[in-house]
Amino acid sequence: MKKSEMLRNAVLLSLLVGATTGFSMAAQAEEVADSMEFAMDEYVVTASRTQTAKVDTPANVTVIDAEKIESGRYQDVSEVLKDVPGAQVIDNGSGATVKSVILNGDDRVLVMVDGRRMNLDMGTTNGNSGFDMRFLPDVSLIERIEVVKGHGGALYGSDAVGGVINIITKKADRSFGKIGMGFGSGQYRDMKAIYSFKEGKTGVDVAASKEKQGYYKYKDVVTKSTNRWPGSSKYENENVALTVRQDITDTKNLEVGFQHSKTDGTSYAFMSNTPGYVHNMNLKSDRFHAKYAWTVNDTDDGYFQIYHNEFESDDYCLSDVPSNLNEKTIGMDVQQKVTLSDNNSIVVGSSYRHTKAKNSGTYGMAPYEDNVDNVAVFVSDIWEFAPSWSLNTGARYDHHSEAGGETTLSAGLNKKFDENSHAYVNWGQVFRAPTTEDVYYAGNGVSSKDLEAETGDTWTIGYGTKIADKTDVNISYFQSDIDDAIDWYNDKGDYTVRNVSEQKKRGVELSVNHEIDDNWDLNASYTYVRVRNSYNNSGFVRETNYIPNIYRLGVRYHDEKWNADVTMRAGTGADKTSFVDNSYVTVDMAVNYKATTAWTLYAKGYNLFNRAYAERGGVNYLGTYDYPAQSRRFIVGAEYSF
Numbered sequence: 001m002k003k004s005e006m007l008r009n010a011v012l013l014s015l016l017v018g019a020t021t022g023f024s025m026a027a028q029a030e031e032v033a034d035s036m037e038f039a040m041d042e043y044v045v046t047a048s049r050t051q052t053a054k055v056d057t058p059a060n061v062t063v064i065d066a067e068k069i070e071s072g073r074y075q076d077v078s079e080v081l082k083d084v085p086g087a088q089v090i091d092n093g094s095g096a097t098v099k100s101v102i103l104n105g106d107d108r109v110l111v112m113v114d115g116r117r118m119n120l121d122m123g124t125t126n127g128n129s130g131f132d133m134r135f136l137p138d139v140s141l142i143e144r145i146e147v148v149k150g151h152g153g154a155l156y157g158s159d160a161v162g163g164v165i166n167i168i169t170k171k172a173d174r175s176f177g178k179i180g181m182g183f184g185s186g187q188y189r190d191m192k193a194i195y196s197f198k199e200g201k202t203g204v205d206v207a208a209s210k211e212k213q214g215y216y217k218y219k220d221v222v223t224k225s226t227n228r229w230p231g232s233s234k235y236e237n238e239n240v241a242l243t244v245r246q247d248i249t250d251t252k253n254l255e256v257g258f259q260h261s262k263t264d265g266t267s268y269a270f271m272s273n274t275p276g277y278v279h280n281m282n283l284k285s286d287r288f289h290a291k292y293a294w295t296v297n298d299t300d301d302g303y304f305q306i307y308h309n310e311f312e313s314d315d316y317c318l319s320d321v322p323s324n325l326n327e328k329t330i331g332m333d334v335q336q337k338v339t340l341s342d343n344n345s346i347v348v349g350s351s352y353r354h355t356k357a358k359n360s361g362t363y364g365m366a367p368y369e370d371n372v373d374n375v376a377v378f379v380s381d382i383w384e385f386a387p388s389w390s391l392n393t394g395a396r397y398d399h400h401s402e403a404g405g406e407t408t409l410s411a412g413l414n415k416k417f418d419e420n421s422h423a424y425v426n427w428g429q430v431f432r433a434p435t436t437e438d439v440y441y442a443g444n445g446v447s448s449k450d451l452e453a454e455t456g457d458t459w460t461i462g463y464g465t466k467i468a469d470k471t472d473v474n475i476s477y478f479q480s481d482i483d484d485a486i487d488w489y490n491d492k493g494d495y496t497v498r499n500v501s502e503q504k505k506r507g508v509e510l511s512v513n514h515e516i517d518d519n520w521d522l523n524a525s526y527t528y529v530r531v532r533n534s535y536n537n538s539g540f541v542r543e544t545n546y547i548p549n550i551y552r553l554g555v556r557y558h559d560e561k562w563n564a565d566v567t568m569r570a571g572t573g574a575d576k577t578s579f580v581d582n583s584y585v586t587v588d589m590a591v592n593y594k595a596t597t598a599w600t601l602y603a604k605g606y607n608l609f610n611r612a613y614a615e616r617g618g619v620n621y622l623g624t625y626d627y628p629a630q631s632r633r634f635i636v637g638a639e640y641s642f
Helices: 003-020 066-071 077-081 436-440
Strands: 060-065 087-091 099-103 109-113 142-149 163-169 176-184 188-199 202-213 217-219 226-228 235-247 252-268 278-296 300-317 323-341 344-359 368-386 389-400 404-418 421-432 454-467 471-491 494-515 520-534 540-542 549-558 562-572 583-594 599-606 633-641
Touching: 060 066, 060 471, 066 142, 066 583, 077 087, 077 099, 077 142, 099 109, 099 163, 188 633, 344 436, 368 436, 389 421, 421 471
Parallel strands: 109 163
Antiparallel strands: 060 142, 087 099, 142 163, 176 188, 176 633, 188 202, 202 235, 217 226, 235 252, 252 278, 278 300, 300 323, 323 344, 344 368, 368 389, 389 404, 404 421, 421 454, 454 471, 471 494, 494 520, 520 540, 520 549, 549 562, 562 583, 583 599, 599 633
């Protein structure tokens, strides 16, 4: 089917869905600031690179605000994302291993902080395409997180195949501080502090946190016993961040910042036949940035920013000689919004980054030292061409030093029925260069210089509405068709990297949020994803590392003193070649009690019914999970605000 015919059919389907449910009422004028509800009066910036009302945005966007993060007592960003409809976090079961996120069935996700790219050109340290969530700002610094599923490559580049996650940090607008401490199972303890102040035109944010866990436990799926991870499984993570913001005039400001993250830990490799096979991980990340922002004609904002990211990993595995990975990146971005008329504006910009990546060559990796350069220019056009109709189009040209030059396009059509309801369809092209780990990893130590860049198309069709001022409903269908998809293939413990001739992903996301009364809320979501690969054009086979059906159900109680959440998560349809069981159910809980205006007490419980399950695929020679999730555990703590 031609793209024009697919676009026509998609638009007709969106409008049909909207017509059948077009009885939604007007939105409340006030913001919903204390939940993750589908609030149509919210404004988002990530989907179109400029501030746009959510109801006018042709994309599937979820926004998580600071109050939701605080009430949920999330320990890190990966925990926050577990409660986002359509998102799946791949957690290996211990703090010392990678935590990555899947959007629309895809781990090729761009992660940004205040619009700055965080992804590594080398990829993650275990073959994942995405970003390791452990190296993001502490959750106490986050004002909001915008999650855009699909619709990213033409505006943001090669990493945004499955979507974009933009973490927007707090900006000092008053003086306040907060300190907290928690203790829990497995010798868990954490400490954190944040202080912000603004004097005249100068604002400062400073934060520090440290998290430690002495050991980990898991529920064995075969024996049904709760066991400690063999050997040492200690984990320690620390974060320090400083941001200074200077208002130069009413329309211009300068910001400089620094973030340091360090992780040390040990994890046992359950998949190995070798006793005592462990990973000793030492990872460090340092990030600097400076950003000059301005506003022209009261509406047209722009910025120039420069950043330097450095990452280092030492992985000791069966040897005293570490596998050392090091990446240093210098990047620059410039962007400007230009209003052309009352119903038309564009955003234009350019980006450049230079990366030096190095691997010492142990643990199955060919030694390498490589430089990667990428230059890009882009334009995004937002056109309200008729009352209640808007068209967002985008174009981007990337020149990658290894993969060459490529132009990608995107288009999104939005129909707003009222201030509470909209239907949309969007399409985007994909161009993604192989990471340095893709190119140089091979079980026999031979690099894969012949890897092709990934190309293809993504589509999303969706509808969102609020019914009777109490119930938010969001439904979307998504698909992607990728040629030369890069695959890390595990053949009896030996990994190889190859191009898949064609990869097809199809899925559906449905979420409902219902306000029962002033104190009780209910939220539920369901996501279905099917991933199929064709090797050498020999027909499509199912990718077994994905759990196809993901369910979430949450109940929340809140009043002036109490805030309590109970959340059930479940997965069904898993393939037993990658998962021991084809389904799992787990329940978490978070409780906050505001004892005084300054003191808050909290408790968090995970896996309350102590289920045996895994979020990452892998079955070992004993018939148990390679990466078992943690067993039941609890954290209690207190927080003081001043």
